[in-house]
Amino acid sequence: MTALDTHTDAPLRTTAPAPTRATSTLLDVALVFGRELRPVVRDPFSVVFGLIQPLFFLGLFTPLLVASSGQSAAATLQWFVPGVIVMLALFGTSTTGANLQFEMQTGSHERTLVSPLSRSSLMIGRALKEIVPAIVQAVVIVAVAIPFGFRPDPAGLVVGLVILAGFCVGLGALSYALALAVKENQWAFWGVQQTLLFPLMLLAGILLPLTGAPGWLEVASRLNPLTYVVDAERALLDGTFGADATQGAVAAVLMAAVGLFVGSRAMRASA
Template sequence: MTTRTDHTTVPTPRLRNGRTHPNNVQADVWLVFLRELRPVLRDPLSIVFGLLQPLVFVGLFMPLLSSFSAGELDLHWFVPGVLVMVSLFATASTGSNLQFDMHTGAHERTLVLPLRRGPLLIGRALKEMVPLTVQACVLILITLPFGFLPNPVGALLGLVILAGFGVGFGALSYALALAVKNQDWMFWTIQQAVLFPLMILSGMLLPLEQGPGWMRVVAAFNPLSYIVEAERALFAGRFGWEAVWGAVAAAVVVLIGLFVGTRAMRRA
């Protein structure tokens, strides 16, 4: 087997057993996950600053939506939407970390390691679930005095669905970073152009039931809308078709994200 680097064909090193990867997929994912998690553990303030966004939305949107709903805001509707929003923003910006690695040369050094390309994406994206889980726990604790009582099993399943979605969406973010290479401005322009329509058309913060008909039609093709409905159902303890369709939507995002991201990583 050979690889192509700077128009020069070089042999890919093989192990004694003839394999090109010493570990299985799970071990590769774990190694990448630990590598990406170490900077977060060394600098836990990044998690603390990450809490500012959900706290701002809770502090500002809760009173605003309560006024629109005559003071009867359903926290089982509102809080899961905020959690999905935090997951969306966190995983959408993971490509910027890859761009930083490309600037410093760390990405090229990683590519020569005997690691599969899929685990490189999965491990990086799963790292984002650690601060997300911490933020979710803090957000739940803050809203408990206001009457938010999530179903423990449903909340756990909801976080699993969010983790799956995060892996797929994070892989797409990495593919975008590889496509634009050193053009950071283009990465953020495309990311924002995709991010906000997905967020608005998912109904995570504002209901779409009373919106225009065309908006509801477009929202039906948005996988994020099914994930939002699944999170609300699971946190409320409803284990019906809403949860199933949310899991299916997350699985579709994972498959598409890993396929696109792995192809982009191999071409890089």
């Protein structure tokens, strides 16, 4: 027997309410995140391969830094490992636009665009996927360095990885935006990526300290958002929660906000 409304004698609606816009967007983001992460889980070779270059830097630069600074290997690793972790994330997330270029070449990207998923969720889900490989690789680097004297603060490591994850989201989104801008011109993507990557890395003091650098280099370093993330990682992994950590968190949040804004606009404008 059908339930009736006491005032109008109309059948009561028993269907569930439609999801709100915010809920729908979150569901779309989760769907895209799972889709993007699935190939990495099935074939983690790319995550393992991405560790080779940072491990070489760790093995070759550490003895040089020990010799030049006169400090112990443990003290040198305490300064150098956080920079290597940031460099690892920088290499991984700045190249993710190449995956989107491959999808554009195969037609997969166009099929995704005609799906009912929102364009912003396509970008946010893709960018969030970059967090997982970066965190896994960072944990491996820390584990490799511990037997050689590196002593990370556990709480600082967790907070540092959260800050790094935020930065990775923004950088990954900018990489996707670059891929959408240059379309299938791979030479243009790699040219811009390489031109920007190494100055950012060097000005952040990842490989060499900038102490005593010329004034213009110090100014350029202060204008580099990556500098604040590197300083925060070094402070946090050393167990110091202070101004450096706060500035690094602010830089990561700003990078994430700018990257997602630019990336989402580029995704909505893509054909």
